[in-house]
Amino acid sequence: MRLWFIxxxxxxxxxxxxxxxxxxxxxxxxQFVLLFGFLSVGLFHGSADLLLIRKIRNIPSGxxxxxxxxxYLMVILLxxxxxxxxxxILLGLFLFGSAFHFGESQMWKIPFGATRPQALARFVCYMLxxxxxxxxxxxxxxxxxxxxxxxxxxxxxxxRFFNHLLASPDSVLWxxxxxxxxxxxxxxxxxxxxxxxxxxxxxxxxLVSLFVLQWVFQRTSVLISFGAYFVVWHSLSSxxxxxxxxxxxxxxxxxxxxxxxxxxxxxxxxxxxILVLTDFSQGYGWSKLTLIFxxxxxxxxxxxxxxxxxxxxxxxxxxx
Numbered sequence: 001m002r003l004w005f006i007x008x009x010x011x012x013x014x015x016x017x018x019x020x021x022x023x024x025x026x027x028x029x030x031q032f033v034l035l036f037g038f039l040s041v042g043l044f045h046g047s048a049d050l051l052l053i054r055k056i057r058n059i060p061s062g063x064x065x066x067x068x069x070x071x072y073l074m075v076i077l078l079x080x081x082x083x084x085x086x087x088x089i090l091l092g093l094f095l096f097g098s099a100f101h102f103g104e105s106q107m108w109k110i111p112f113g114a115t116r117p118q119a120l121a122r123f124v125c126y127m128l129x130x131x132x133x134x135x136x137x138x139x140x141x142x143x144x145x146x147x148x149x150x151x152x153x154x155x156x157x158x159x160r161f162f163n164h165l166l167a168s169p170d171s172v173l174w175x176x177x178x179x180x181x182x183x184x185x186x187x188x189x190x191x192x193x194x195x196x197x198x199x200x201x202x203x204x205x206x207l208v209s210l211f212v213l214q215w216v217f218q219r220t221s222v223l224i225s226f227g228a229y230f231v232v233w234h235s236l237s238s239x240x241x242x243x244x245x246x247x248x249x250x251x252x253x254x255x256x257x258x259x260x261x262x263x264x265x266x267x268x269x270x271x272x273x274i275l276v277l278t279d280f281s282q283g284y285g286w287s288k289l290t291l292i293f294x295x296x297x298x299x300x301x302x303x304x305x306x307x308x309x310x311x312x313x314x315x316x317x318x319x320x
Contacts, residue, residue, distance in 0.1 A: 003240060004205050008212060010232050015216040018224050031288065034223045035276065037231035038292055039269045045235040046303040047261035047268065048242060055245060056309050075302040083297060087152055094297045095134065101304045102229075103130030105238050108311040110190060110198060125186045132183035133233075136217045137225030139175050142166050144222040151290040152297070180214055209233075223289070230296075238307065245310060268299075 014033075017025045053059070053068050082090040103126030112122040138145040146162035165172050187210065191203040198206070213233070217225045246253040272295050276288045 003237065004209070007232050007236065008209065011212055011216055011228050014224055014228050014232075015212075015219050018220040030221055030223045034227040035288070035292060037227050037235075038296070039272060041231050041235045041239065042296070043269050043272070043299075044261060044265045045239040045242070046299055047265040048257055049303055049306040050264075051257070051260045052242060052245065052306055052310055056306075056313055072302045075305070076298055079298045079301050083152070083294065090297065091149065091152060094300060097304050098300060099130035099134045100126055101130065101300070101307065102133050102234055103127055104308065104311055105234055105241070106130075106133075107190075108241075121189075125190065128182045128186040132179040133213070133229050136176050136179055136214070137222050137229070139165065139172055139179075140217055141222035141225070142172065148222070148289055148293055152294060176217075180210075183210060242310070 018030070050068055050072065053072075059068075079090060100123075106129050107122075107125055110122075110125075112118045112125075142162040142165035146159060146166075149158055149162075165175075184207075187198075187203060187206050190198050191200070213229060216228055220228070243250075243253050243257050246256055272291065275291050
């Protein structure tokens with residue numbers, strides 16, 4: 001409940017600042033907010049993945065670190081090769097995988113059961129929520145989204161699709177309202193189905209979150225829309241869930257997580273900062289935003305696999 005209040009407050013504040021055109025709020029401010037959020041909470045929530053692998057596979061401390069670390073790095077290098085040679089394939093996989101990842105991170109503690117229909121219902125609910133949170137900021141800001149995806153090597157179909165959206169505002173409303181309605185339907189299904197999955201309080205909080213985020217998506221730029229969800233809702237919640245999965249008292253779990261994640265976070269945040277703050281990207285026609293989103297795309301595949309394994313184990317579930 002406390003975390004939810006923090007998330008709602010930060011999200012509403014970002015929406016208010018952007019919507020009411022506060023003098024200090026401009027494009028540079030938005031880029032700084034996104035960069036700060038990505039480099040801090042965004043990168044930090046994926047910096048202890050190897051520690052989580054040890055937890056998932058019951059590996060003693062100090063055992064198998066090099067092997068799993070090498071495998072993790074190889075997945076990142078494979079993603080980099082795909083982004084360099086066939087960005088269309090990686091971008092498509094990234095959008096699909098991120099939609100599932102966002103939905104799973106939001107709903108993983110909800111009990112669905114183990115039968116095939118229940119597993120299908122779980123997958124559909126994950127995808128409905130994740131697709132809404134992932135696609136709505138992109139669809140509502142087709143001009144900005146097209147520039148970012150084009151700089152990453154998006155396929156011609158995406159360019160034609162965004163040109164259609166720019167020429168037809170009604171299409172944007174139709175797509176986004178459809179996604180919002182489907183996400184809303186998934187919440188009603190989870191609350192009112194025969195085997196009630198979420199409590200009345202949880203249902204109310206998710207409903208408020210859905211409407212506040214939709215308002216922010218509509219009133220702010222794609223940077224703030226994506227940043228608000230990725231940093232405030234996804235990364236912060238995932239960080240808390242990961243810490244809950246460790247052993248020991250709350251204080252010792254937090255200390256263990258920070259001690260393990262900090263060196264990895266320092267290296268990754270330092271590398272991204274150097275690339276963003278220098279002229280390295282200009283020789284390749286990349287903007288600072290391209291580097292931020294590119295880094296997110298490269299780091300997502302191994303992190304997604306680790307978190308999916310963690311959620312599948314349902315370690316230390318927290319009651320809803």
